[in-house]
Amino acid sequence: MSGATVEYKFDALKRLTAALQDAPREFRKLSRRALTEAGRDTEQRAISNASFSSRIPSSISLQVSFRSSRPRIILRASLAKAPHARVMEGITAQGGMFEHPVFGNKREWVKQKARPYMAPAVRDTRIELNDKIEKVADDMIAKIASST
Numbered sequence: 001m002s003g004a005t006v007e008y009k010f011d012a013l014k015r016l017t018a019a020l021q022d023a024p025r026e027f028r029k030l031s032r033r034a035l036t037e038a039g040r041d042t043e044q045r046a047i048s049n050a051s052f053s054s055r056i057p058s059s060i061s062l063q064v065s066f067r068s069s070r071p072r073i074i075l076r077a078s079l080a081k082a083p084h085a086r087v088m089e090g091i092t093a094q095g096g097m098f099e100h101p102v103f104g105n106k107r108e109w110v111k112q113k114a115r116p117y118m119a120p121a122v123r124d125t126r127i128e129l130n131d132k133i134e135k136v137a138d139d140m141i142a143k144i145a146s147s148t
Contacts, residue, residue, distance in 0.1 A: 010073070010130055012137035017071040023144045028066060031140045035064045038132035039073050042125040046075055049117035055082040056117065073133070075118050090114035 013035075020028050043062045050056040059081035063074040077085035087098045102108045122129075 010133050012130075012134045013066075013071040013073070016137040016140055017066045017068055019141045019144050020066055021068065024147070027140060027144055027147075030143075031136065032064045032066070034136045034140065035073060035133065036062055038136050039064075039075070039129060042075060042121050042129055045125055046118045046121035049121055050077075050088075052115055053082065053084070053088065056085050056088065058082075059085055060118070073129075075122060077118065088115050089118055090116050 016031060020031060039062045043060060047057045047060050050060065056077055059078040061076055061078070063076060065072050065074065077089070079085055090096050096114045097111050098114060099109045099111050102110055
């Protein structure tokens with residue numbers, strides 16, 4: 001699924017991913033569920049920040065990946081549901097500005113300022129999110145260790 005993406009790297013995810021390599025698959029499911037719940041505040045903040053749009057809020061989702069080379073939590077806006085999500089976040093060659101035709105009139109274009117919604121949500125909640133991720137990782141690593 002393509003889309004506008006904001007991602008931060010957390011050391012706790014790397015530790016958890018390493019612990020999950022040899023653990024039973026049920027721990028991977030439990031970890032994914034717990035990490036998704038840990039990121040819920042960030043996701044809700046992004047949805048709230050995007051309330052200026054009728055399509056962007058419903059396109060925002062949170063994904064957890066345990067790929068050993070790049071474990072991560074991804075906050076994403078689907079471009080299939082909201083084609084303007086990327087430019088409104090400010091992910092363009094021009095940075096914070098973009099141009100678009102006025103009501104589809106290709107002869108009349110206007111510049112518009114981007115309205116970031118994901119980056120501010122991640123920035124505002126990153127300390128709390130990092131603490132939650134650390135707790136989930138420590139708890140799951142302890143559960144994995146006690147199960148063997």
